[in-house]
Amino acid sequence: MRNIKLVLEYDGTNYSGWQIQENTDQTIQQVLQEALEKLNKSPLKVTAAGRTDAGVHALGQVVNFNLDINIPVKRIPMAINRLLPSDIVCRKAWEVPLEFHARFDARGKKYRYRIYNQQIPSVFIRNYIFHYRYKLNLDIIRRAMACFKGTHDFRAFCSSGSQIKDTVRTINDFVVKEKNGELWFEISGDSFLYNMIRIIIGTLLEISAGKIKFDVLKALLDGGDRSLAGFTAPAHGLTLLEVYY
Amino acid sequence: MRNIKLVLEYDGTNYSGWQIQENTDQTIQQVLQEALEKLNKSPLKVTAAGRTDAGVHALGQVVNFNLDINIPVKRIPMAINRLLPSDIVCRKAWEVPLEFHARFDARGKKYRYRIYNQQIPSVFIRNYIFHYRYKLNLDIIRRAMACFKGTHDFRAFCSSGSQIKDTVRTINDFVVKEKNGELWFEISGDSFLYNMIRIIIGTLLEISAGKIKFDVLKALLDGGDRSLAGFTAPAHGLTLLEVYY
Numbered sequence: 001m002r003n004i005k006l007v008l009e010y011d012g013t014n015y016s017g018w019q020i021q022e023n024t025d026q027t028i029q030q031v032l033q034e035a036l037e038k039l040n041k042s043p044l045k046v047t048a049a050g051r052t053d054a055g056v057h058a059l060g061q062v063v064n065f066n067l068d069i070n071i072p073v074k075r076i077p078m079a080i081n082r083l084l085p086s087d088i089v090c091r092k093a094w095e096v097p098l099e100f101h102a103r104f105d106a107r108g109k110k111y112r113y114r115i116y117n118q119q120i121p122s123v124f125i126r127n128y129i130f131h132y133r134y135k136l137n138l139d140i141i142r143r144a145m146a147c148f149k150g151t152h153d154f155r156a157f158c159s160s161g162s163q164i165k166d167t168v169r170t171i172n173d174f175v176v177k178e179k180n181g182e183l184w185f186e187i188s189g190d191s192f193l194y195n196m197i198r199i200i201i202g203t204l205l206e207i208s209a210g211k212i213k214f215d216v217l218k219a220l221l222d223g224g225d226r227s228l229a230g231f232t233a234p235a236h237g238l239t240l241l242e243v244y245y
Numbered sequence: 246m247r248n249i250k251l252v253l254e255y256d257g258t259n260y261s262g263w264q265i266q267e268n269t270d271q272t273i274q275q276v277l278q279e280a281l282e283k284l285n286k287s288p289l290k291v292t293a294a295g296r297t298d299a300g301v302h303a304l305g306q307v308v309n310f311n312l313d314i315n316i317p318v319k320r321i322p323m324a325i326n327r328l329l330p331s332d333i334v335c336r337k338a339w340e341v342p343l344e345f346h347a348r349f350d351a352r353g354k355k356y357r358y359r360i361y362n363q364q365i366p367s368v369f370i371r372n373y374i375f376h377y378r379y380k381l382n383l384d385i386i387r388r389a390m391a392c393f394k395g396t397h398d399f400r401a402f403c404s405s406g407s408q409i410k411d412t413v414r415t416i417n418d419f420v421v422k423e424k425n426g427e428l429w430f431e432i433s434g435d436s437f438l439y440n441m442i443r444i445i446i447g448t449l450l451e452i453s454a455g456k457i458k459f460d461v462l463k464a465l466l467d468g469g470d471r472s473l474a475g476f477t478a479p480a481h482g483l484t485l486l487e488v489y490y
Contacts, residue, residue, distance in 0.1 A: 009368045057369070077365060089368050120322060123254045123334050124302070124373060 001066050004076065005096045008032070008061040011087040013127045013236065017054040018061075028052070028088060032063070035083035040068055049106045049243040053195070055235030057128060059112075060091075062243040064102040108172065108244040110188040113201045113237050118181040129182065130201075130237035137208045138178065144207045144217060145174045145185075148200060153223035157200055158193035159232065167193060167223065186241070195232050203230030246311050249321065250341045253277070253306040256332040258372045258481065262299040263306075273297070273333060277308070280328035285313055294351045294488040298440070300480030302373060304357075305336075307488040309347040353417065353489040355433040358446045358482050363426040374427065375446075375482035382453045383423065389452045389462060390419045390430075393445060398468035402445055403438035404477065412438060412468065431486070440477050448475030 008028075016025045020033070033046050049062040071079060076093035084090070114129040116122055121131040148171050155167040171189040178184075185204075187197055203220070206212045212220075212230060220229050253273075261270045265278070278291050294307040316324060321338035329335070359374040361367055366376040393416050400412040416434040423429075430449075432442055448465070451457045457465075457475060465474050 011368045011371075081365065086366070086371050087368055089366055091365055120326065120336055121331070121334055123256045123332055126256075126331050128369060 001068055001098075003064055003096050003098045003100055004067045004073070005062060005064045005094045005100060005102065006076075006080075006090050007092040008058060008063060009089045009091055010058050010061065011127065012052060012055050012057045014087060015054065017056065018048055018051040031085065031088060033065075035080055036065060036067075038083050039071075039079055042068055044068075047102045049102045050109055050192075050240060052238075052240055053235050056238045056240065057236075058240040060110075060242040061240050062102050062106070062245075064096065064100055102243075105245055106191075106243050108188055108190050109192065109240065110173075110186065110242040110244070111192075111197050112239045112241050113185040113187070113197060113233065114239070115183040115185070115201075115237060116181060117183055122181075127236055128239070130234050132205065134209070136183070136205070138176070138183075141176065141204050141208050144204055144214070145176065147214075147217055147221060148174050152221040154193055154196055154221070156220040156224040156226050156229045157196045157203070158226065159195040159199070160226065161194060164193060169193060169196070188242075188244075197238060198233045198235065199226075199229055199231075201230075201233040201237070205233070206230040246313055246343075248309055248341050248343045248345055249312045249318070250307060250309045250339045250345060250347065251321075251325075251335050252337040253303060253308060254334045254336055255303050255306065256372065257297060257300050257302045259332060260299065262301065263293055263296040276330065276333060280325055281310060281312075283328050284316075284324055287313055289313075292347045294347045295354055295437075295485060297483075297485055298480050301483045301485065302481075303485040305355075305487040306485050307347050307351070307490075309341065309345055347488075350490055351436075351488050353433055353435050354437065354485065355418075355431065355487040355489070356437075356442050357484045357486050358430040358432070358442060358478065359484070360428040360430070360446075360482060361426060362428055367426075372481055373484070375479050377450065379454070381428070381450070383421070383428075386421065386449050386453050389449055389459070390421065392459075392462055392466060393419055397466040399438055399441055399466070401465040401469040401471050401474045402441045402448070403471065404440035404444070405471065406439060409438060414438060414441070433487075433489075442483060443478045443480065444471075444474055444476075446475075446478035446482070450478070451475040 015028050018028050020027050020030045044065050046063050046065045073093050073095050077090040080090045116129045116131045117136055119133050151170040153167055154169050173188045176185050255273055260273050263273050265272050265275045289310050291308050291310045318338050318340050322335040325335045361374045361376045362381055364378055396415040398412055399414045418433045421430050
């Protein structure tokens with residue numbers, strides 16, 4: 001038995017997120033696990049670094065699983081890709097120590113949130129970018145982004161579905177790039193609360209619009225109230241870029 | 246009554262091409278016409294510069310139609326986009342002279358054919374690019390592309406479904422750009438035969454693989470036999486970029 005680590009790229013549009021759930025549409029974990037079980041010829045369980053929500057994409061999701069059959073590691077991506085639908089692709093595979101765990105060993109993650117800030121939407125990227133047609137003030141957004149960096153109590157940036165008690169998190173980096181009418185927000189941190197990035201983005205948009213003031217933002221970042229933060233930006237703008245170990 | 250010209254962008258993945266057909270799945274013309282009839286509150290007919298095939302995309306398709314209602318031209322794109330599905334978008338609208346005809350007045354067209362020349366496919370562009378994993382010889386491809394330029398009898402580069410007698414066409418420009426593992430073939434000409442660009446691309450790939458020799462290519466470009474040319478590259482790699490008037 002070997003422990004195998006994979007890097008996955010997927011288009012989350014047609015899935016109910018990563019995690020297998022009862023009585024739901026198909027999930028990425030389920031489709032991947034079924035493909036890997038065909039390869040392995042016996043049941044196995046796949047663990048991901050992070051459970052992406054419905055509609056969220058990945059360029060660099062990391063998973064691991066135990067493989068019984070003998071196949072050279074470098075042939076694993078092609079072998080799996082033949083068994084996967086075209087919206088899930090395995091980019092790389094490694095053999096890792098048996099104790100490696102994709103989730104518990106992850107030290108950090110990097111995400112990208114894309115906003116298309118033009119009057120008219122773009123057809124070819126419509127499933128991967130949030131179309132926001134109103135004028136944005138990038139100076140104000142950059143000033144607000146600086147406030148998010150560092151360690152804060154992000155309780156106000158967590159959807160109510162979460163059971164988590166400790167809502168203190170650290171954002172290591174938070175930048176925005178502008179290109180051809182697109183804004184790419186890239187954020188990295190040790191870990192993120194449920195919907196945290198999407199609420200941060202929604203809050204930035206409301207700060208730009210003047211609906212949320214900087215003094216309110218400061219209070220929000222000190223364990224403030226969810227209802228005073230911004231809306232939850234749509235899932236399809238979000239992509240998991242990289243997992244750090 | 247005014248004559249209105251539109252520039253359209255569409256993702257052809259879920260359509261049976263441009264033209265309305267009986268007993269078929271939905272077409273772009275049909276969906277657009279239904280949206281415009283809602284706007285116009287009475288029937289109308291839309292004419293396109295070119296009839297794209299099933300799976301072919303457009304960044305700059307041009308259409309025209311006669312509009313009865315009074316609406317400022319600059320408000321037309323937003324008004325139509327509200328009535329269209331997310332895979333068809335109107336980018337611009339103009340009022341043009343009543344005699345303007347999107348198809349008969351077109352003097353030329355420019356298309357892009359995208360090839361993803363990497364071992365492992367890319368999830369997010371999978372519907373817009375042909376994944377070709379075998380090694381390509383770009384020097385040979387560029388030499389062959391030069392042979393296509395100018396006026397030739399392209400009979401060998403026309404699918405048998407076509408009724409057209411005059412198969413002489415002129416290719417004004419044909420270039421290839423390489424970027425991040427993608428090849429973008431851009432071709433412009435006065436007009437193109439049925440499947441002509443896709444057969445040209447298939448032929449280039451077979452020339453690169455050494456299956457079609459340069460002396461055969463020369464004969465093909467002089468009204469040669471379809472069976473000696475390359476395969477028809479898949480529709481989803483092709484995008485109509487621009488129509489010249």
